[in-house]
Amino acid sequence: MARPGHSTAWLPLLVLLFAAGAAAQSGCLSATFTGGRTFLKCNQLPVSVLTTILRNTAPTLDNTALSFDVPVPASAEYAGGAYTIYATVALPGNATSHNTVWQAGPISGGRVSQHSISGPNVQSLQRLDFLSGTSTGASNSRLHRRNLHGVLNGVGWGVLIPLGAMIARYLRVFEAADPAWFYLHIACQISGYALGVAGWGLGLKLGSESKGLTYTTHRSIGIAIFCLATLQVFALFLRPDKKNKYRVYWNAYHHSVGYSVIVLAAVNIFKGLNILKPATGWKTSYVVILATLAGVVLLLEAITWAVVLRRRKRNRAHAGANGTGVQL
Structure with a gap:
């Protein structure tokens, strides 16, 4: 994720995960509360992906266009305790390698709250080569x-x-x-x-x-x-x-x-x-x-x-x- 105006160096992709359409998914069992109300208990839920440009430390959940082209909308799945994101992007500046930052912040009141600014959260930089598919830990000179x-x-x-x-x-x-x-x-x-x-x-x-x-x-x-x-x-x-x-x-x-x-x-x-x-x-x-x-x-x-x-x-x-x- 990145600040506006820095798309040439960073890919500002914010991924938000939601449980949607659970009733239509397989792996769900019907269960009943003590009062007789029923609900579905599911082992797997679909993952929705939203993309947005970060303009502040508490972005909204609006699905907005990025500063670079995304020909194929992003999708994601959760399996084996990990999320996998699938996306096709047009790399700016004809460059194949870009810096990426992975962060996770809690959702509160329909907004993504600020993530921690210490520990692993300030060590989550990677240099991703889209041509070879390899990544290396980027040097965090700011830290x-x-x-x-x-x-x-x-x-x-x-x-x-x-x-x-x-x-x-x-x-x-x-x-x-x-x-x-x-x-x-x-x-x-x-x-x-x-x-x-x-x-x-x-x-x-x-x-x-x-x-x-x-x-x-x-x-x-x-x-x-x-x-x-x-x-x-x-x-x-x-x-x-x-x-x-x-x-x-x-x-x-x-x-x-x-x-x-x-x-x-x-x-x-x-x-x-x-x-x-x-x-x-x-x-x-x-x-x-x-x-x-x-x-x-x-x-x-x-x-x-x-x-x-x-x-x-x-x-x-x-x-x-x-x-x-x-x-x-």
């Missing part, structure tokens, strides 16, 4: 790009950016780590930003190719993350000197925007996992990563506070011994 989009954003926004923030908050407390902590912080943030932007751009490309299916919340959060992270990058060029009176306001802005990016990224990664629906291990792995980072944060928070309090106590004692009365 690969979706996976790459998830990995880039997961590592960039979800791991490197939080790690860089942890380095800035906790390593700077230790005098021996200065200025190494700053360069480690910058390295993590730049790497995370680069991977995140690459994943974000790939996500926009995937969204532009998706007709009729838009993940609005996931997309909006992704754009917000990109804007805030980009603002952080440019704000570095406006960072006041440490002795500048506006430095405290810049620090407050820098911290609040940075933590906002981390929280939004975690939320959006889970939304992306719910959309992509990978194997359970992927979501479990990310939960383990978050839990590990949270545990390290709690440990480092306790250690840094202990270091800071001990340093303050030592400075007070040193100031008192010198008779300066200066408290640091």
Whole structure:
């Protein structure tokens, strides 16, 4: 099945199965309900085939002409637990090989409902050669790009950016780590930003190719993350000197925007996992990563506070011994 305007590459044939004319079929036995009403119990029912062009995710059951010629109307039969479709089609562009997608969606209220967008439903592509009658599994480049989009954003926004923030908050407390902590912080943030932007751009490309299916919340959060992270990058060029009176306001802005990016990224990664629906291990792995980072944060928070309090106590004692009365 295909989107309108793509008949040169895909054969948009929607097959709907109905039980029709059961009374005229062989293999039916008469049976009676408890109240005396009779009905037919049949082992085999005829299969009706409808063809239509998909224009949305919930097409009607109207039998409409396709965008290419079908000289002989399609028919189908059910035998041995499988449906077989018979059809004669005029191949567009004089090509003998075409991509096909096989899907199955439930019928509700006289309409075909949207099929699943995970698991086998996103792995049902085939390259069918009508001349030889052979078919091969087609490479699902879109699925690969979706996976790459998830990995880039997961590592960039979800791991490197939080790690860089942890380095800035906790390593700077230790005098021996200065200025190494700053360069480690910058390295993590730049790497995370680069991977995140690459994943974000790939996500926009995937969204532009998706007709009729838009993940609005996931997309909006992704754009917000990109804007805030980009603002952080440019704000570095406006960072006041440490002795500048506006430095405290810049620090407050820098911290609040940075933590906002981390929280939004975690939320959006889970939304992306719910959309992509990978194997359970992927979501479990990310939960383990978050839990590990949270545990390290709690440990480092306790250690840094202990270091800071001990340093303050030592400075007070040193100031008192010198008779300066200066408290640091």
